[in-house]
Amino acid sequence: MATEFEIRGLKSSIEGKEILKGIDLNIKGGEVHAIMGPNGTGKSTLASALMGHPKYEVTDGTVTLNGEDVLEMAVDERARAGLFLAMQYPSEITGVTNADFLRSAINARREEGNEISLIKFIRQMEKKMKELEMNPEFMHRYLNEGFSGGEKKRNEILQMMLLEPKLVILDEIDSGLDIDALRIVAEGVNAMRAEDRGFLIITHYQRLLNYITPDHVHVMMQGRIVKSGGPELAQRLEAEGYDWVKEELGIVDETVGQA
Numbered sequence: 001m002a003t004e005f006e007i008r009g010l011k012s013s014i015e016g017k018e019i020l021k022g023i024d025l026n027i028k029g030g031e032v033h034a035i036m037g038p039n040g041t042g043k044s045t046l047a048s049a050l051m052g053h054p055k056y057e058v059t060d061g062t063v064t065l066n067g068e069d070v071l072e073m074a075v076d077e078r079a080r081a082g083l084f085l086a087m088q089y090p091s092e093i094t095g096v097t098n099a100d101f102l103r104s105a106i107n108a109r110r111e112e113g114n115e116i117s118l119i120k121f122i123r124q125m126e127k128k129m130k131e132l133e134m135n136p137e138f139m140h141r142y143l144n145e146g147f148s149g150g151e152k153k154r155n156e157i158l159q160m161m162l163l164e165p166k167l168v169i170l171d172e173i174d175s176g177l178d179i180d181a182l183r184i185v186a187e188g189v190n191a192m193r194a195e196d197r198g199f200l201i202i203t204h205y206q207r208l209l210n211y212i213t214p215d216h217v218h219v220m221m222q223g224r225i226v227k228s229g230g231p232e233l234a235q236r237l238e239a240e241g242y243d244w245v246k247e248e249l250g251i252v253d254e255t256v257g258q259a
């Protein structure tokens with residue numbers, strides 16, 4: 001079935017403070033949507049709210065994946081339904097190796113009795129790690145513990161490749177990556193582009209979008225998508241910054257706090 005991810009009028013608050021003020025977004029399988037926007041405008045909040053982070057209360061709106069109500073689902077159910085988030089700041093988990101974590105995550109999405117065999121899993125993990133030019137030792141390191149910034153980001157992409165999600169959200173996957181790593185990560189993402197998989201890529205820089213060509217580019221300010229366009233919009237933002245958008249829309253302060 002063709003993937004369709006729909007966000008309608010999504011509002012979300014943190015400790016009583018409204019951050020997301022009505023987000024509408026429709027991502028079809030095969031599409032890459034990029035979200036750009038100044039700091040503190042609600043981009044990571046959108047990612048967290050979609051994944052069901054307990055701190056972010058959804059106060060209004062709907063989110064569906066292939067017609068199924070995502071907001072009704074618990075966090076693990078969202079992952080099982082095919083939602084995946086590569087976080088801006090991945091957490092470190094001591095005591096759980098990367099391989100253990102990934103194997104559990106894969107098996108959690110499978111029926112009981114149909115778990116992936118250890119051999120098959122190791123083979124797949126080794127193959128993907130090779131594609132991402134990761135040192136094999138990362139298989140047995142504790143999850144993200146002591147990983148450099150760039151190593152964490154590469155590891156997030158490794159998770160995405162193995163979990164084969166339906167809707168992939170990447171929050172600043174390019175931050176902290178060196179020039180070669182950026183290309184490798186982008187190639188990893190491009191290899192995962194498929195008719196039944198949608199992407200929502202949050203980034204500050206056009207550079208990433210040179211490698212991963214988006215179908216749609218959205219600008220977020222004050223907890224809303226205030227402007228949408230094609231790849232040329234990202235190019236203009238890179239060249240001219242955000243002032244022209246603010247002027248065009250009569251926005252004085254773009255952060256959510258002031259709206």
Ligand SMILES: Nc1ncnc2c1ncn2[C@@H]1O[C@H](COP(=O)(O)OP(=O)(O)OP(=O)(O)O)[C@@H](O)[C@H]1O
Nearest residue numbers: 014019038039040041042043044045046055256257
């Ligand atoms: N847990 C929280 N507690 C308090 N305030 C929060 C929390 N999470 C987000 N906010 C506030 O919500 C606003 C939007 O934050 P968010 O992280 O979504 O911004 P962003 O667009 O991702 O910014 P950046 O580009 O810097 O990553 C900010 O003012 C932030 O301080």
Ligand SMILES: [Mg+2]
Nearest residue numbers: 043044045088
């Ligand atoms: Mg953010």
